[in-house]
Amino acid sequence: MQTPPLRRIAHLDMDAFYASVELLRYPQLKGLPVVIGGGRRRVDDAMLADHGDRPLSDIPLDKFPRLRDYVGRGVITTSTYAARQFGVGSAMGVMKAAKLCPDAILLPVDFDEYRKYSRAFKDEILKVTPLMENRGVDEVYIDFEFAADGQEDGGRVLAQRLQQAIFAATGLTCSIGVAPNKLLAKMAGEINKPNGITILYESDLATKIWPLPCRKINGIGPRMDEKLKRFAIETIGDLAARDPEWLAAQFGRSYGAWLHAAAHGRDDSPVHTHSEPVSMSRETTFGRDLHAVRDKAELGAVFTRLCEQVAGDLARKGYVGKTIGIKVKYDDFTGVTRDHTAGFYTADAKEIRQLAGQCLKRAPLEKRIRLLGVRVGALVKADSAEAAPRAEDIAEKPGTLPLF
């Protein structure tokens, strides 16, 4: 007699989220290769200019910008499944994607629109259970344990209901994996996409998980994958077969133990329903690499704008921070960070600009600069007790004279 599974955790991932939201606006693009990305460009003026008040769905195909017309340093964030057929994938440079599929339609990223749909699909889930963990705009984990029907058919009944509710509310499809824990749920969800459901039990480990490449484990990235391959560890099964002591010796006690547990499908991390931001940042890649001396004015203006944007983000969300930092990426793609922890909390653009300016002075500025970023960390709620200024710290405030 089989014991019923105690934990049932779902991972829900919206299918090609940004691209799918765009297809709701431009249904005439359905079935075509469409990619989202390319940086700060707005939709070509020509596309909308002579279109007046007619609905977006009337815009003829020849008005849409194509990948081949793009010049710049942007990357692809999402593509439709039709575009993926050509080998176009996320994080790929747009110029490279243009070679693979020059006729693909290129749309700019519209985060405000995606956030709207993000809230909409998450609201549908929250109607079923409050035990939802946000993993960015298009992904969540859901604890099925206390949800109605959460255990029926291993979670399939509830997964189907969620898919239907989300489609009815948004017109968007998603893929769901249900498993004994978050680690396996995430991998399960990848098995059947788009619009799929995969139910995974502990007993499926050897047949369904071990044949997968190590990269499929959430937490094993390209670097680690390369290292593992050097030891002829290609699949999760290869990893699971290694002696835990050997893994510890090779990769450190803590990380080695994690690798061993992950390969055996073990993960007891809880579904976190609340989280507080740790840092907020803004960064920008220039259209051309800038030199600290020759392009001082331009650099300074961008720097100030980044500080104002971070300050605006902090204010809007009600946070203050005391660790101010900068990030510089050079034309050779190397980079440095510098930060400073002040004796006070701030969300003020001028104070951030002042402290970030001190940090920037500590960074090497001989090479040309590709990217500049400003970060505020060690955040607390603006109205919390910690955020209140202390008399002995005032002296450090820029532009403030010591009290005595």
Next chain:
DNA sequence: TCTGGGGTCCTAGGACCC
């Protein structure tokens, strides 16, 4: 084909305090 922007967490050394 040169490679965005916004995050999190971990590690490791040094300072500093007890």
Next chain:
DNA sequence: TCTGGGGTCCTAGGACCC
């Protein structure tokens, strides 16, 4: 005078994720 630990904070870098 020399020799210790432990704990915490700070800084810089790196890996990873969406």
